[in-house]
Amino acid sequence: MTSKQEFIEKLRNSSLRPTKQRINICEVLFNRDKTFHFTISDLFNLIKDKTGEKISLATVYNTVHAFHKKGYLKEIPINSNQTYFDTNVTDHHHFFDVKEEKLIDLKNEDIGPIEIQKSIPGKKIKSVEVLVKLED
């Protein structure tokens, strides 16, 4: 069980005051055992369902973006109309079930090290993302 104090700490680290709404967002995002893949719309609906409290969509967007900027959330590169985020911010990859529109974690061991031989002068690697699309 993740404690409210941890949520407050995460919020303060992200330069956000710990308000009721933001704590509720944290409850849904971080109070879990397993990694959580979501869109803003998923999160918005879950907050209503889980906490019984109403929240503005704008607040969800703002808070998610602050967490993303701070590194508490990861954005998953997928071609979709919606943006997907992940609470697992460690270096890992994904299956994407195209039909079900569902993401599944791939551990680094499932893929093995990826070694990039090419380099671009003046640029350094920020992240390496592997997306494996699945079909029936």
Added chain:
Amino acid sequence: MTSKQEFIEKLRNSSLRPTKQRINICEVLFNRDKTFHFTISDLFNLIKDKTGEKISLATVYNTVHAFHKKGYLKEIPINSNQTYFDTNVTDHHHFFDVKEEKLIDLKNEDIGPIEIQKSIPGKKIKSVEVLVKLED
């Protein structure tokens, strides 16, 4: 120099009649030496610039989607507000220069084989995409 006949063939293969507008799209897309990464908006503007002829945005969307469906274009999974396409439909990967918002091809040799150890029952792998984000 790619010939008009090839464009017509590509169009017919995609179940599209070869109209003036679609030939113009082909000119911009396929009459090149190097691979071409673009958004619909890029393409729309280039058609005006290169051919001097006006085209409807809807026609660009429709034609690009038909080519994509047929496999003449590849969609590149990036988190961006816009969708990126690639005229290089061979199996390859990308650098994405986050600052410049620019894509750079990575040959398969630049990365080496990617072996997916995990599998999901009832599903098979449709594609494997590696996206390497670059920063300064």
Added chain:
DNA sequence: TTCCTTGTTTATAATTATTCTAAAGAAGAT
């Protein structure tokens, strides 16, 4: 506490990419 400043929430409007629509026009077969 109470006051005050600054940050926050919210509903709503604005923006942007994409898709839809339906009428006018072009392609292709006969």
Added chain:
DNA sequence: ATCTTCTTTAGAATAATTATAAACAAGGAA
């Protein structure tokens, strides 16, 4: 040439995201 079917087009509709600005809450200071 004629006719049917497909295509183009402008503009409307949709949907995700971002911006706005007024009401409200948090946190510090007195």
